[in-house]
Amino acid sequence: MLKSLSRSEDLQANARSRFYLSKRARDNLKGYLFVSPWILSLLVFTAYPMIASFYFAMTRYSILNPPQWIGLENFVVMFTKDPLYWRSVWNTTYYTLLSVPLGILAGLALAMLLNQRIGGIGIYRTLYYLPGLVPAVASTLLWMVLLDPRLGLVNAVLRWFGLRPVGWLRSAAWSKPALILMSLWGGSGGTMLIFLAALKEVPQSLLEAAMIDGANAWQRFWHVTLALITPTIFFNLIMGIIGSFQVFASAFVAGSGEGGPLNSLLVYMLHLYRYAFRYFNMGYASAMAMAMFVVLVLLTLVLIRSSGYWVYYETARRR
Amino acid sequence: MRSSTLHPASGSRRRLYRQVRKGASTFLSHLLLSATAALFTTPFLWLIVTSLKPLDQVFTDPPRWIPDPIMWQNYVESLTSPAFPFLNLLRNTLFYAVLSTLGVLLSSAIVAYAFARLEFQGRDVLFLITLSTMMLPGVVTLIPTYILFRKFGWVGTYAPLIVPYYLGSPFNIFLLRQFMMTIPWDLTDAAHVDGANDWVILFRILIPLIKPALLVIGVFHFMWAWNDFMGPLIYLDNVKEYPLVMGLYAFQTRFGIQWNLMMAASLAVTFPLILLFFVAQRYFIEGIALTGLKGI
Numbered sequence: 001m002l003k004s005l006s007r008s009e010d011l012q013a014n015a016r017s018r019f020y021l022s023k024r025a026r027d028n029l030k031g032y033l034f035v036s037p038w039i040l041s042l043l044v045f046t047a048y049p050m051i052a053s054f055y056f057a058m059t060r061y062s063i064l065n066p067p068q069w070i071g072l073e074n075f076v077v078m079f080t081k082d083p084l085y086w087r088s089v090w091n092t093t094y095y096t097l098l099s100v101p102l103g104i105l106a107g108l109a110l111a112m113l114l115n116q117r118i119g120g121i122g123i124y125r126t127l128y129y130l131p132g133l134v135p136a137v138a139s140t141l142l143w144m145v146l147l148d149p150r151l152g153l154v155n156a157v158l159r160w161f162g163l164r165p166v167g168w169l170r171s172a173a174w175s176k177p178a179l180i181l182m183s184l185w186g187g188s189g190g191t192m193l194i195f196l197a198a199l200k201e202v203p204q205s206l207l208e209a210a211m212i213d214g215a216n217a218w219q220r221f222w223h224v225t226l227a228l229i230t231p232t233i234f235f236n237l238i239m240g241i242i243g244s245f246q247v248f249a250s251a252f253v254a255g256s257g258e259g260g261p262l263n264s265l266l267v268y269m270l271h272l273y274r275y276a277f278r279y280f281n282m283g284y285a286s287a288m289a290m291a292m293f294v295v296l297v298l299l300t301l302v303l304i305r306s307s308g309y310w311v312y313y314e315t316a317r318r319r
Numbered sequence: 320m321r322s323s324t325l326h327p328a329s330g331s332r333r334r335l336y337r338q339v340r341k342g343a344s345t346f347l348s349h350l351l352l353s354a355t356a357a358l359f360t361t362p363f364l365w366l367i368v369t370s371l372k373p374l375d376q377v378f379t380d381p382p383r384w385i386p387d388p389i390m391w392q393n394y395v396e397s398l399t400s401p402a403f404p405f406l407n408l409l410r411n412t413l414f415y416a417v418l419s420t421l422g423v424l425l426s427s428a429i430v431a432y433a434f435a436r437l438e439f440q441g442r443d444v445l446f447l448i449t450l451s452t453m454m455l456p457g458v459v460t461l462i463p464t465y466i467l468f469r470k471f472g473w474v475g476t477y478a479p480l481i482v483p484y485y486l487g488s489p490f491n492i493f494l495l496r497q498f499m500m501t502i503p504w505d506l507t508d509a510a511h512v513d514g515a516n517d518w519v520i521l522f523r524i525l526i527p528l529i530k531p532a533l534l535v536i537g538v539f540h541f542m543w544a545w546n547d548f549m550g551p552l553i554y555l556d557n558v559k560e561y562p563l564v565m566g567l568y569a570f571q572t573r574f575g576i577q578w579n580l581m582m583a584a585s586l587a588v589t590f591p592l593i594l595l596f597f598v599a600q601r602y603f604i605e606g607i608a609l610t611g612l613k614g615i
Contacts, residue, residue, distance in 0.1 A: 027437065028439045030439070031433050034432055034433035035433045035439075035445065037429065037485065038426070038430040038486060038487040039445075042448065042449075042452070045464060045486070046452055046455065049459070049460035049461075049462075049463035049464050049467070050459055050460060052463035053460070053462060053463055056463065113351060114352075116348055118349070124352045127360055130360065133542075133589065133596055134363075134585075135545065135548075135563075135564050136546060136548060137548055137565075137567050137568050137585075137588075138567060138589050141567070141571055141581055141582070141585050142365070142585060146365060148378060151378035151379065151380055151382075152378075156380070156381065156382050189359075238454075245458075246457065248549055253571070276462055282462055286462050286463075289461060290459075293456065293458070293459045
C-alpha cells in the first residue's frame, strides 16, 4: 500500500480517499518508528528517573515500604547532621581539584612530546596509552602493591632519591594523592590522544607566519598552538569534572568499600552507594544525587560563561 | 661563526653544524620520549614481574626485578582457584559485554538513520535533547533506574546490563549520525528510485559504508562493559553470575595477601583487552581522536 502511494502525489492521494495519509504524515510516522527505541529509552531511563530522583529526594524510602513524603528533611540531615557527607564532599573536591588539571596538563604534555616528526612515534603512543586499558579494579590492585608503605616500588624510588617514604593508601594524608596518581597513570593516555588530534589540526601556516614575525618557540606555543586548542582543553575540563565527581571503582577497591584510613577515601559516590545499596535509604541517596547534579549543572554553566574569555572558537574570528 | 662567512668552507661547516644540531635535538627528543615511556610502563612491568614471583619475593628490600624461580604456576593456581573461577567469570563477562555491544550497535544505527536521513516533525528538537543527555551524569538516574529494575524483577540478572542498550545510547547515536551525514545522498537516492525501502538502504548501503565507525563504537562499548564495576556490583548478587572485574575484587577481599596470585589474575583480566587493542589499534586511535571519547 505504502509503495503504490509513494509514487502518487500528495494531493491526489488525499483526494482519492481520506484513509490515505498525507506524505507528511507518512514521513512523520516513519521517522517516529525509527526513533521509537530511543524515545522509549529517553522516557524510561532518562526522563522518569530524573523526575523520580527529585521526588525520592523529598521522601523517606527504603524500597520495602512506599516512599513517604518528608519535604526537605533529607537535605537538612545531609547538610547539618551528617559529618561524613561533608567529608565525602571534601574528598571528592580535593580529588577533582588535583586530578582534573593535572590530567589535562599531563595529557597535553604527552601530546606535545608526540607531536614531532621523528621515527618511532607510534610505539611511544601505544606505550603511553597502554595503562588506559587496565580495568580500574586491576589497576587499583596493582597500585596497592606499588604503593605499599614499607616495601612498595614507589617508596623504594623515593628512598633512592633521598626522599622520605610516605604511607600512601594506608595514611589519611596520602591516600588521595595515591588515588590521583592512579588516575594520572590510567587516564593521561586517553587525554593525550584527544589533544594529539587537536594539535594536528593547528595549521602549519599560522605557526610559520608567527615564526616569520619573530615569535620564539614559547610565544608560538602560547599564542598560537595553545590558543587554538582551547576548545579541546574546555571539553576535557568539563568531561574531566563530570567524571571525577563520580569517581568510584578505584576508591571502593583501595578502601575495600570502607572509605580508607579515617574515611579519607570516602568519595561522594561511595557515600551515596552505601546509603542506597547497603542501608537501602533511597531517599537520602537521591537527595545526595540531586545535590551533586545541581552543583554540576551550576559549575558547567559557570565554565560555559567563562569560556567566552578564554576559549577560542573558529566562528568568533569572523566577527 | 663570525669568521666563517669569510672562510671558503663556511657553507659546508654551517651545514655540518645544522646537522649536528638536528641530530642532537632528535636524540634529546628520543631521550625524553623513552624516559616518559619508562615512567608509564614500569608499573605495568611490575605487574608482570610480580605475577611471576614466589610469594616471599613480592615485597623485598631492595625491590627484586627477576623472580627466582619464575613461577608460571601462579597463573595455573590463580586461574583455577575456586575463589577466582576464571573461565566462568570470562563467560559471564563475554555474555553481557557481547550482547550489550550488539544491542548498542543495532539500536544506535537505526536511530541515527532517522536523525541523518529521515524528515519528521520535532526531529531537530529531539536531536538537541539527545545531545544534552550526553552530558547527564549517571548518578542522577542511578537510583530510580535501580528501583525500576527491581520492580521488573531484573535485579540478580544480566538484564539491567544488557536491555537498556537495545534502546540506543546518545553518544553513539550522535556519532553514527555524523558518519551517515557524510555519505552522499546520490548513493541512497539511486537505491530509492530502484524501489529500495529504508531498511534496505540502512542495512545494505549505509551500514557497510560506516563499518569503521561501527567497529570503533563496538570496541569502545565492549571495553566499557568489560571494565564496568558499579553496574555488576549493584545488579548482580550471586557470585556465580559475577563478571571478571567483580570476580577479581571478590578474590582480593578473600585472598588479599597473596599478591603474586592477585597480579596474575589482574593480568589475565587485562590481557584480552590488550589483545583487542592491538587487533583494532588503527581504528582505535583514530576513533579516540575523532570522537574525543577515551573509551573507559
